[in-house]
Amino acid sequence: MRSFFTHAPFRLYLGLLLLAVCIVVGGILPWLAPGDPLVWYSAPRNQNPSGAYWLGTTSLGQDVFWLLTYALRNSIILGLIVAGLSTVIGVFLGLAAGYAGGWLDRVLSFFMDALLCIPTLPILILMAALFGGQLALPIVGLLLVVFNWPYPARQVRAVALTMREREFINVAWFSGESSSRILIRHIFPYIAGWSAANFINTVLVGISTESALAVIGLSSAQQATLGTMIYWAINYQALLGGKYVWIGSPVVAIVLLFIGLFLVSSGLSMQSAAKRMSV
């Protein structure tokens, strides 16, 4: 109890536990669903939680529990893809900028700064409104990548800049190792810990932004995500009808998922900071 929350590994473990729960619910359970929970009237309407319908049903006759598993799955997949692409692109361009320097660095740095200045959500809303009132998930994902790669890129660029000055890089360079080998063998391990933390963070930002768009009904209506679930619940007056479980379950899922992600990412960065100090 004494080391509660401040001790890196404990924080990490608690976060991983929360994530594991989310991944089981979102990654494995959807396979066991009795049918597509999105289909209207596949269950009796407006049921309270019971043995048959664990979290009750919606006023459109959907099973909230199975709907939640699908929503969680889609949100997590979206977050992972966004974070994966952003991190890969960011690390690559950041290394290129920091390592190459010169005009390439200047151009890339400008795009990083500029993209970081532009708020994502208004642009997404604009696109959604212009293109039929809704954005398909792949497009949302793509846009999120465009706006999120500068975060890792900036950080990696800074690391790469200091790395160029470091002794062991020079030694490696003079002993004839090729640039790409230096990158892979010496620089990458150094930024790996931080990148992992950033990756998790981007998962969080990705899911959060898509949900924000979805909560106001501008994300895909064909796919359930945590945000669209909330939107449907609000739209079909779950609140006025007092059906708090319907709207509450995606909210609780988001909260737990995000706390888990944050614990893991801050645990990871604490750990890599500790590791760097002990070297």
Next chain:
Amino acid sequence: MISIDNVTVGYGAAGFITAVDGVSFTIGSNEIIGIAGESGSGKSTLMRAVYGDFSTGLRIKSGTVTGRFTDAATGKTIEKPSSLFRDLWWDQISYIPQGSMSVLNPLMKIEKQVVDGLPRRERGGGRRELRARIAKFLAGFGLEENVLDAYPHQLSGGMRQRVLVAIAAFVNPRLILADEPTTALDVVVQKKILLMMVEIQRRLQNTLVLVSHDLGVHYQITDRLVIMYKGQIVEAGRTADIFANPQHDYTRNLIASLPRLHGQRAVDRVGAGA
């Protein structure tokens, strides 16, 4: 003023790493005491124990460090162990920490850093008068008045070290503990600062404890000298006596490794004789 009685000092909360091992000596009033010894011999640790700075995880395992000061206001004698020195800090005792690079607050001008912590008795007069006095005091260390309006990063390492010496001396305390105050300075400036410190000490008739691994420094200004080796005092006495007749092998080696010093002394003697 301070009596150090068989103290063993070390670090660590769980284990205990001894840094100073069974050391005894006294710090009298109106004298300059030098402490010499190789790196890691426990000089700074001893200083912290004397000052009463236990923030670094330092612990006195056995023995005592006792101070005896006269309260300026009441004239009464205060006697207490160094662990209770906190209310004497920057009043009766001041301290010049080792390593000057990041000791000053990077976001505060030098003038404010001199004034901050100053006892009431030294703050007399208005702000302007105080500033003028500080400026004059700094001039003695070869620092111009514009240093007062500078931020630490605008000063060179040597200037910062001089500022630290000046901050501690401006307090006019009964005891100044100086941990390697002149290491970052070139020989000319070093000599100037040391003479300044001697002059201040002679004028105030207070006590200066000067830590330095440079025996030349001790030769120039200290009255008494303590030689430390691996956490213990191997030799202590009047500086002149130690240089004339070193008892311990380690001291002998130290003095022998300073040929320049011998040369200088010879020149001095010739100069005195002529």
Next chain:
Amino acid sequence: MHLLRFIAGRLVVYALVIVFALTVLFFVPRLGPTDPVEAMLAKVASQGAYMDPAQVDKLRQSLIDTFGLGGSLWEQYGAFVNRIVFSADFGPSLSMYPTPVMELIWNALPWTFGLLLSSTLIAWILGNFVGLLSGWRPNSNSSRVMEGIAICLYPIPYYILALVLSILFSYVWKIFPLTTTIRGAPWSWELVSSIVWNSFLPAMSIVIVVFGWWVISVKAQTSALKEEEFARYARLKGLSDGRILTAYILPNALLPQITFLALQIGLMFNGSLITEILFDYPGLGLLIYTAVLQGDFNLLMGTISLSVIAVATATMIIDLIYPLLDPRIRHR
């Protein structure tokens, strides 16, 4: 001298960023798979209003003007930049015809600005206070509990917290109003209290999250700073804990927060948009939402362009302030 050069350099970058942002805004309507004009026309048609072809053509033409889709790409771009930067004119609102878009925006801005500014300010002050105290004794129980709470609050997006707060305090316990209704004569006490009362929950949703963040980061900073040599030296000077905290640790902790703020402004703005929509709060977010729902494209382009430019400007200003506050950069 180098300071002037620095500021000039930042301003050039700022101008470039604005041009970049405008270019993005310009190309967005041209990027998608569908033609926004046809999409808009289809939407109007699907709403059941019958229009004869001449009417449709007229509407199409006005939409083309709205989007600036007439002429060559270069002409379009020039006209677009000219309209936004030099005349700040987005035409009349289509849904609230003929009120100019700019007037609607001017009415909404103080609300958004007031909400964001007051809630981030409150959260910042509280967060620094709590973070500083718990960083001073990082291992005490109260400081651990505080950090635990902050860790659970910070990752929650504003709008989720807004939802939770409104479920709890407007639906379950009917304490606060469901939607924002402001009443009272201008500058009357009734007006002020009604504004505070109605803004309370939306503001809380921002305050709580931002507070969580500051507690976490200020605590980490403080516990690192108090081990720095200058803080230890201040202690050895016999300064009181309060003096060390306020004159030595706080300024050094505040400075890097400015850079952080620059990175977060966009995210905070994003969050407040949705919060406003959920609470029916009459700010820029609600205006954007209205524009989307009503298919009011003039209003949409206006509000979005303005928010993008406003956020970019705020970010750049903060970016510019930082070096002016840091003497290590100011006096080099």
